Amino acid sequence: MRCKSADAASKLILLGEHAVVYGEAALAVPLKQPKARATVSQAQHGRSVAVELKDYNLRWDGATPPPPEAEPFARIIRAAAKRFTAVPAQGWKLAVRSQIPSGCGLGSGAAVAAAAFKAIFRYFRVPHTPQVLSELVYEIEKLHHGTPSGIDNTVIALGRPILFRKGAPAQFLATPQSRCFLIVGHTGRRHRTSEIVAEVARARGLDPVRYDTIFRDIGRLSGPGAKAFQAGRWSELGRIMDRNQELLESLDVSSPELDSLVAAARNAGALGAKLSGAGRGGCMAALTDDPLCAKRTQRALKAAGAAATFLTEVGDHEG
Numbered sequence: 498m499r500c501k502s503a504d505a506a507s508k509l510i511l512l513g514e515h516a517v518v519y520g521e522a523a524l525a526v527p528l529k530q531p532k533a534r535a536t537v538s539q540a541q542h543g544r545s546v547a548v549e550l551k552d553y554n555l556r557w558d559g560a561t562p563p564p565p566e567a568e569p570f571a572r573i574i575r576a577a578a579k580r581f582t583a584v585p586a587q588g589w590k591l592a593v594r595s596q597i598p599s600g601c602g603l604g605s606g607a608a609v610a611a612a613a614f615k616a617i618f619r620y621f622r623v624p625h626t627p628q629v630l631s632e633l634v635y636e637i638e639k640l641h642h643g644t645p646s647g648i649d650n651t652v653i654a655l656g657r658p659i660l661f662r663k664g665a666p667a668q669f670l671a672t673p674q675s676r677c678f679l680i681v682g683h684t685g686r687r688h689r690t691s692e693i694v695a696e697v698a699r700a701r702g703l704d705p706v707r708y709d710t711i712f713r714d715i716g717r718l719s720g721p722g723a724k725a726f727q728a729g730r731w732s733e734l735g736r737i738m739d740r741n742q743e744l745l746e747s748l749d750v751s752s753p754e755l756d757s758l759v760a761a762a763r764n765a766g767a768l769g770a771k772l773s774g775a776g777r778g779g780c781m782a783a784l785t786d787d788p789l790c791a792k793r794t795q796r797a798l799k800a801a802g803a804a805a806t807f808l809t810e811v812g813d814h815e816g
């Protein structure tokens with residue numbers, strides 16, 4: 498039976514989360530691992546559209562209203578069939594698998610949506626641009642996050658490191674020639690981005706001068722951080738990540754678990770470490786250019802109680 502699969506990378510915010518909500522720049526990169534994978538094939542009962550979410554052990558046959566986990570996929574199918582005449586509204590099956598833990602800042606929702614759209618485009622031979630893919634993924638992201646900043650769909654659909662500022666075209670960065678390793682530690686605690694963003698907004702309402710100063714200070718790190726990233730000046734980028742973590746701590750979006758993983762990574766010799774994404778749980782990331790230090794850091798994160806770890810690199814441009 499003919500089938501077509503497609504992968505999509507996860508993403509990591511290296512610098513600038515939270516400040517990006519207030520118009521400052523953020524630096525985000527696609528990761529080689531973990532990934533999401535989607536496969537489209539012909540449905541056995543030619544009349545419906547079926548969705549299979551292997552990691553949730555969930556199947557939806559398209560005949561009844563979708564259960565909550567399948568709702569984004571029902572929307573993906575509807576959006577693809579509505580926008581592209583080559584995609585029929587029924588008679589095919591979408592299966593999705595993801596290694597990306599959800600609700601932890603790695604862009605799991607955007608990655609599974611991007612993988613699903615890409616598999617649909619491959620199966621039905623729909624020509625498309627990365628920009629169109631990014632727009633389609635953004636529409637699905639609204640389901641998860643209300644008004645997402647647009648970082649996840651841009652980095653994941655275009656597969657390139659970016660300097661991102663809300664409302665402005667993303668500035669694409671060159672993938673550096675020299676190698677670096679990112680070690681991601683998951684606290685095991687899911688976070689709800691919209692709630693944390695709302696709490697930060699409430700705190701800012703009580704002390705706008707202090708918060709706006711912190712946002713500006715965070716924003717000032719992203720430009721030099723992007724230059725250090727492109728030039729492969731990893732020690733400098735590590736120091737900038739450490740400074741960004743201090744500022745995130747003063748916004749009160751870190752947590753004891755994140756602090757302890759960040760400390761473990763630094764003690765293992767990482768060049769820098771910080772929480773990534775909304776914080777209060779979710780993931781942190783550490784940077785090194787030394788493969789032995791990368792392995793040591795991963796072991797240190799496990800020993801410090803990380804629920805999952807990923808030793809990974811910045812992803813390649815997939816076009």
Ligand code: PMV
Pocket residue numbers: 513514515516517518601602603604644645646647648690694773774775776779
């Ligand atoms: O944890 P994530 O991947 O949802 O990242 C949130 C990043 C914020 O800056 C806190 C919010 C946003 O929309 O950019």
